Every structure is written in structure tokens, then in C-alpha cells.
Amino acid sequence: ETGVTQSPTHLIKTRGQQVTLRCSSQSGHNTVSWYQQALGQGPQFIFQYYREEENGRGNFPPRFSGLQFPNYSSELNVNALELDDSALYLCASSLDRGGYNEQFFGPGTRLTVL
Amino acid sequence: GEDVEQSLFLSVREGDSSVINCTYTDSSSTYLYWYKQEPGAGLQLLTYIFSNMDMKQDQRLTVLLNKKDKHLSLRIADTQTGDSAIYFCAEREAGGYNKLIFGAGTRLAVHP
Numbered sequence A: 001e002t003g004v005t006q007s008p009t010h011l012i013k014t015r016g017q018q019v020t021l022r023c024s025s026q027s028g029h030n031t032v033s034w035y036q037q038a039l040g041q042g043p044q045f046i047f048q049y050y051r052e053e054e055n056g057r058g059n060f061p062p063r064f065s066g067l068q069f070p071n072y073s074s075e076l077n078v079n080a081l082e083l084d085d086s087a088l089y090l091c092a093s094s095l096d097r098g099g100y101n102e103q104f105f106g107p108g109t110r111l112t113v114l
Numbered sequence B: 001g002e003d004v005e006q007s008l009f010l011s012v013r014e015g016d017s018s019v020i021n022c023t024y025t026d027s028s029s030t031y032l033y034w035y036k037q038e039p040g041a042g043l044q045l046l047t048y049i050f051s052n053m054d055m056k057q058d059q060r061l062t063v064l065l066n067k068k069d070k071h072l073s074l075r076i077a078d079t080q081t082g083d084s085a086i087y088f089c090a091e092r093e094a095g096g097y098n099k100l101i102f103g104a105g106t107r108l109a110v111h112p
Helices: none
Strands: A005-007 A010-013 A019-024 A031-037 A044-050 A053-057 A064-068 A074-078 A087-094 A109-113 B004-006 B009-013 B018-024 B031-037 B043-050 B055-058 B061-066 B071-076 B085-092 B100-102 B106-111
Touching: A005 A087, A010 A019, A019 A087, A019 A109, A031 A074, A031 B100, A044 A064, A044 B100, A074 A087, B004 B085, B009 B018, B018 B085, B018 B106, B031 B061, B031 B071, B043 B055, B043 B061, B043 B071, B071 B085
Parallel strands: A010 A109, B009 B106
Antiparallel strands: A005 A019, A019 A074, A031 A044, A031 A087, A044 A053, A064 A074, A087 A109, B004 B018, B018 B071, B031 B043, B031 B085, B055 B061, B061 B071, B085 B100, B085 B106
């Protein structure tokens, strides 16, 4: 059973650019969530996808968007990058069967916006 | 609103017990979690507790939940240098999806 992987590990962009971050869920998982972790803070929920549909969103603007593919891999897209978007972006996958479902986190992608 | 608060720093001597505290505001939370994050790494789930439990023990880890005061604690017995990390408390928001609300993290430093 492979774990959650993310790519790239690190990324440097400039203000106004667009970025795509990728996540490969743990085998058999049907749900993926994305979190933003700014330096010195806890992760903040961006959104969640379940079976390719967004089914929950945190307090992030529409320039943060995502996709989940039939193989349950996922992308996070951020348009019009701002300096404050610099953070560690974490994805977490889980198998949603109702009740408790453990989220397995990937190692994250560190995005720096200059 | 939703908020999870933790003290920012804890320093303990190797072999002592560590107690990390957390308060949360959402009384309808179903699950509460403790995660560990080492430098440059993602989050590792240490343990969780269901909201109808008062205590959960898992090897060196003991979680205590006081629902009345909305207080959660994590006790690490016989703390080792390998336990040095940032510890996050998180609550699962009540509702149809798996949104976790995290505290800012407690940095645990273990010294000889």
C-alpha cells in the first residue's frame, strides 16, 4: 500500500503567476482534502473532493480551485498568486465510509511567491 | 466561530512526561486529534479520541478530553529526544465532510 505523495517538493513563483500542485492519494481512497500551512501556523482547510466533486470549502477565494481525477489523484490550482500564498500545501486522502475515517497526509509542497 | 488554541512552546527533560494542552470551541465536534510534524515533513496522526470518550491510552500516549471545558490534552510518558517536534491539536468539524480545524501547534523541545 503506497502512501500519499505530492509533487513538486518545492516551487518558486512570482506574483501574478499561476501554479498547479499535484497529489496522489493512498490506494483505495476516494476523498482528498487540501490544506494551506503558513509558516508558524497550523494547517487551514482549503477544500475537499469526494468522488471527483468538491463537497466542502474553507475560507479561500475562488482563485484556489481543484480537480480530482477518476484514479483519485488530485490537483490544486492557484491563479494570480499573491505573496501571502507562500506556504506549505498539504493534501490528505481518506476512505469515506461514514463515521471515522483517518486522513493520511502527504509530505507537502512548499510554495514560495516572490 | 471555530477556534483551536494551544500553547506555543514546551520544554521538558528526557525521561520526564510531557503534557500538551488544547482548547477548542465547537462543542459539536465528533472527533479530536493529535498530529505530530517533524521539520520539513507532513503531518503524522498520533492518536484521536471520539467525543463521547473521556480518556484514551495508546502506549506512551494518553489523551484526556474534558467536554464541559472543551479541553483536550496529550500526555507523552518517558519523553525521548525523538519526540521533539510540533504537535497539533485538531477538531473535526461537525457536518458531512471531513474538515479538520487545527491549532497553531505546540513546539516540544526535549533536552538531556
